[in-house]
Amino acid sequence: MAFPHLTGLLPAEVAFLCEMELVTTVPRQRLDRLDLLGGPTKPLVPPSRSQLPLWLAILLKRQKRVNILPPPWLNPDSLSEILDIETNHFHDAFSPAPSVPPQKQTDTDGKAFQVSTPFIAASTTEVPANALPYHWFEMSEMLLDAACDDLSSPDEIRRLLRDIREVRLAKMRKGRDGQPA
Numbered sequence: 001m002a003f004p005h006l007t008g009l010l011p012a013e014v015a016f017l018c019e020m021e022l023v024t025t026v027p028r029q030r031l032d033r034l035d036l037l038g039g040p041t042k043p044l045v046p047p048s049r050s051q052l053p054l055w056l057a058i059l060l061k062r063q064k065r066v067n068i069l070p071p072p073w074l075n076p077d078s079l080s081e082i083l084d085i086e087t088n089h090f091h092d093a094f095s096p097a098p099s100v101p102p103q104k105q106t107d108t109d110g111k112a113f114q115v116s117t118p119f120i121a122a123s124t125t126e127v128p129a130n131a132l133p134y135h136w137f138e139m140s141e142m143l144l145d146a147a148c149d150d151l152s153s154p155d156e157i158r159r160l161l162r163d164i165r166e167v168r169l170a171k172m173r174k175g176r177d178g179q180p181a
Contacts, residue, residue: 018135018142019055025066026050054139058146068147072129074140076153079160081130086167092175094168096131137165 009017020038027044034041036053044050049069052060060066072078085095133139140161148154 014135015138015142018138019058020053021133021135021139022051023054023057023071023143024049024069025052025057025060026069027060027066029065031060031065054142058142061147061150068143068150070143070147070151071127071133071139073127073132073136074143074151074157075129076156076160078129079157079164082132083160083164083167085130086164092171094171132164137161 025044026049027046029044029046031044033043034056036056038053041052041056042050044066050066052066057066057068061068073082082095089095127133140157143151144154144158151157
């Protein structure tokens with residue numbers, strides 16, 4: 001017996017989409033530019049920072065070619081502030097997400113191109129520290145798995161992320177229980 005196809009995305013599909021978000025890396029060795037579907041990357045030259053899709057950053061991290069700089073929201077102080085906002089200020093809603101303006105980038109030839117939606121810089125080092133991006137849970141799980149040596153106090157980060165997730169799940173349950181059947 002086959003089960004009907006549910007509407008919406010599966011967790012594995014959401015994680016796949018999350019892998020296209022940009023993160024900031026510091027290369028350990030020189031690497032030429034790569035032509036990707038989302039646009040070309042800039043050549044990686046140590047010690048200058050570079051923004052790469054998460055999937056590529058994790059691949060290069062496992063090959064010991066880059067270090068991944070965690071986004072500002074993925075440190076204990078920022079997560080504690082977000083948890084405080086979730087519990088004390090927003091009782092019936094989630095804390096606000098960061099505003100993401102449209103970006104224009106240039107390729108290596110200097111031609112401008114518009115960055116498509118998944119390739120926004122919502123998890124680079126330039127974003128505000130007091131707001132979680134859309135894929136915060138999936139991104140943090142991947143970074144804690146692949147680059148925990150690049151994070152400050154990963155155990156405390158795991159605990160705070162678990163607390164934020166539990167607070168948000170409780171808010172969703174509370175909202176669902178208030179709905180008529």
